[in-house]
Amino acid sequence: MKRLLLCLFAACALTAFAREFKVNITPDGAASLTVFLPSPDAATGRAIVCCPGGGYSNLMMDYEGTDWAEYFNQKGIALCVLKYRMPKGDRQIPISDAYAAMKMVRDSAKVWSINANDVGIMGFSAGGHLASTVSTHAPMELRPDFSILFYPVITMQYKQTHHGSVDNFLGTEKDSTKVVNDFSNDKAVRKHLTPPAAVFLANDDDIVPILENGVAYFSAMHRVGNHCSLYAYPSGGHGFGMKKTFRYHQQMLSDLDDWLAFLPSPKKDAIRVACIGNSITDGSGIFMRDIFGYPAQLQKKLGNGYLVKNFGIGGRTMLQKGDYPYMKEQAWMDAQGYKPDIVVIKLGTHDSKPKNWQYGSGFATDMQHLL
CATH class of the missing domain: 3.40.50.1820 (Alpha/Beta hydrolase fold, catalytic domain)
Structure with missing residues (x-):
């Protein structure tokens, strides 16, 4: 016994x-x-x-x-x-x-x-x-x-x-x-x-x-x-x-x-998605943007086989000579450290402003640099 x-x-x-x-x-x-x-x-x-x-x-x-x-x-x-x-x-x-x-x-x-x-x-x-x-x-x-x-x-x-x-x-x-x-x-x-x-x-x-x-x-x-x-x-x-x-x-x-x-639990081999962009990506003006913003909604639609991260910052430009270049932000460094499999980019709205677009000839080069 x-x-x-x-x-x-x-x-x-x-x-x-x-x-x-x-x-x-x-x-x-x-x-x-x-x-x-x-x-x-x-x-x-x-x-x-x-x-x-x-x-x-x-x-x-x-x-x-x-x-x-x-x-x-x-x-x-x-x-x-x-x-x-x-x-x-x-x-x-x-x-x-x-x-x-x-x-x-x-x-x-x-x-x-x-x-x-x-x-x-x-x-x-x-x-x-x-x-x-x-x-x-x-x-x-x-x-x-x-x-x-x-x-x-x-x-x-x-x-x-x-x-x-x-x-x-x-x-x-x-x-x-x-x-x-x-x-x-x-x-x-x-x-x-x-x-x-x-x-x-x-x-x-x-x-x-x-x-x-x-x-x-x-x-x-x-x-x-x-x-x-x-x-x-x-x-x-x-x-x-x-x-x-x-x-x-x-x-x-x-x-x-x-x-x-x-807490959501992504799969071990989840495909990494980085959302890069300005206020649309950031979810500026949206209450609880990490629930109701588009990257969060994208995560819901894709499910746990994907891992979507939001690297958006409002008011940023693709142009490195713009007033607030995205590629000078810590979020850009974080996006690279994330090592995504897929990248969704929504930049350009603020580049079109006259004070920024005077440098528009460099847009394609800067976009290629980001890519």
Whole structure:
């Protein structure tokens, strides 16, 4: 009987974690990923890189990291918990670790049975700042497909956030207006190009002010028409993570279930479509343009065998001598980093204006350069 119970226990354990292993991000193992893969029969291909919090001075690896493995694995989602190095004033240290983690997961997609088109990032507190930094600053090939942010530090404005996180992340540059603004990630949100996000927080968080941080990120996303959901619980303070003592623990998991189910999941071999253009592509003047704009509608019609991205910017020209040349925008760099299979181009309306068309003789050359 004892032997039978042990066998049953082992079988249950195997269904929770089909495979758990650790891989180094840095040669010395100071930064590493602990990977929890779901059982092959349950795997959906979705994966999440998890950034625990700790004020950029330490890491809460359990309730903001490994404790989440069973929850995600049971949903067929791989969880990759990042142990990142502390910045000690050099912000590039944790950022480079997070970038390397995203690259490793996507590069290992075939071996780990992961869909490289469905890799998200999750972060808690200061880890939420790191996750939102990757979501807003990373090159296209390293940018996550979605973000899950728990009671995140978002702003680096000293009076509006967790002081320790600013001190540790920015160091001697914490008084630099430019650096503070650059890494106040609500200011770094870009329409279409910052991935969909879900923000979870408690109304009585007395460590990270919610209005200037989590709510600010939600507002910035909504302002430009990006997908973002906000879940604010009446109480729970800061740092509830996977703690079952959190009064709204089951409600939070249910909310996360629903949000994950809402997220589209493209096929592993989805054909990549880049929509490049001006205000028509951008969806200028359209409420929630990432739902009602033409690239979003094109995605609905094509289905999950295609992955359509909107790289439109209103008022831009094909002409490089125009007043606002498209090819001088970050969106153009992102479109190239996306490595599309199909490109839809709608440029030329603003080129036809007299002040721009005086350079019209170069239109064909500039169009060829874009192509």
